[in-house]
Amino acid sequence: MSRQERYEQLVRVAWQLVREEGTEALSLGRLSERAEVTKPVVYDHFGTRAGLLAVLYQDFDERQTALMDEALDKSKSTLASRAAVIASSYVECVLLQGREIPGVIAALAGSPELEKIKRDYRSVFIEKCRRVLAPFAEGVEIPTVSLWAMLGAADALSDAAAVGDITAEQAKAELLETITALVARASRGKPAKSSRRG
Numbered sequence: 001m002s003r004q005e006r007y008e009q010l011v012r013v014a015w016q017l018v019r020e021e022g023t024e025a026l027s028l029g030r031l032s033e034r035a036e037v038t039k040p041v042v043y044d045h046f047g048t049r050a051g052l053l054a055v056l057y058q059d060f061d062e063r064q065t066a067l068m069d070e071a072l073d074k075s076k077s078t079l080a081s082r083a084a085v086i087a088s089s090y091v092e093c094v095l096l097q098g099r100e101i102p103g104v105i106a107a108l109a110g111s112p113e114l115e116k117i118k119r120d121y122r123s124v125f126i127e128k129c130r131r132v133l134a135p136f137a138e139g140v141e142i143p144t145v146s147l148w149a150m151l152g153a154a155d156a157l158s159d160a161a162a163v164g165d166i167t168a169e170q171a172k173a174e175l176l177e178t179i180t181a182l183v184a185r186a187s188r189g190k191p192a193k194s195s196r197r198g
Contacts, residue, residue, distance in 0.1 A: 007045050010035055011059055014052060015100060023103030028052060054117050056104050061121045064093040065128075072132065079136040079183060080176075086129055087154075087175035091168055094158035102159055126151060133179070138187040146182040153178045 001009070013035040018026055027049055032042040046052040068089035075081040094101055108114040126147045133142055157171040 006037070006041065010037075010042060010045055011055060014056060015059075015097075018056070018100040018103060023053075023100070023107050026052065026107075050111055050114055053104060053107050054114055057108055057114075057118060057121065060093070060097055060101055060104070061125075063096070064089065064125075067093055068128075077135070079133070079180060082132050082136070083176050083179040083183070084172075086132065086179055087172045090154045091158045091161060091171045091175065094162055095168055102162070122151060129179075133183050136183050136187070140186050140189055142183065142186040146186065150175075150178055150182055 010031065014026060014031055017031060017034050021030075028042045028046060029039055031052070032039045035042070046055060068085060071085040071089055072082065075085045105118065108118045126144070129147055129150065130142055130144075154175055157166070157175050160166045161168045161171040
C-alpha cells in the first residue's frame with residue numbers, strides 16, 4: 001500500500017471510529033488498533049490527535065467544496081439556482097458526514113491552533129459565497145456580517161437535520177430563503193446592522 005493509500009485508509013477508519021464510538025474515543029492508539037497498523041504508522045501520518053482532528057476537518061471541508069463546485073458548474077446563472085446550490089451542498093455534506101462532524105468541530109474548539117484552522121476554512125467558504133452571490137446584489141457588496149449569519153444558519157439547520165429534528169428538505173428550503181433574503185437586502189443597499197450607534 002502506498003503512503004497516500006495508507007493515509008486515505010486511516011482517514012476512512014478515523015471517520016468510522018468517530019461514527020461508531022464518538023469523537024472522544026478518537027486517539028492515535030485507538031486508530032492504529034482499528035486500522036490494524038502499528039502506532040508509529042499513525043503517528044507518522046498525523047503526529048498528534050490535534051493533527052488528526054485537523055485532517056478530518058480538512059477532509060470534510062474539501063468534500064463540501066467539491067460538492068458545491070460541481071453543483072455550481074451545472075447550475076443556472078440565477079440567484080435562485082446559485083443559492084439553492086449553496087444551501088443543498090452545505091446540508092448534504094453535513095448529512096453525508098452524519099453526526100460525526102459536530103463532534104469533530106467541537107473538539108477543534110478545544111485548541112487555539114485548531115480553532116484558527118476552522119476559522120480559516122470558514123472564511124474561505126464565506127468568500128466563495130460572496131463571489132457566487134455578488135452578481136445578484138446589483139453592484140452592492142454583500143456585508144460580511146450577513147454572510148456569517150448565513151453560515152450560522154447553515155450550521156444550525158444542517159445539525160438539526162442530521163439529528164432528525166427537521167428534514168433535510170426543510171433545512172435546505174430555510175437556508176435558501178435566508179440566502180436569497182440577504183442578497184435582496186444587500187441589493188437594496190440596506191445591509192444588516194452589525195451594531196447600533198448611539
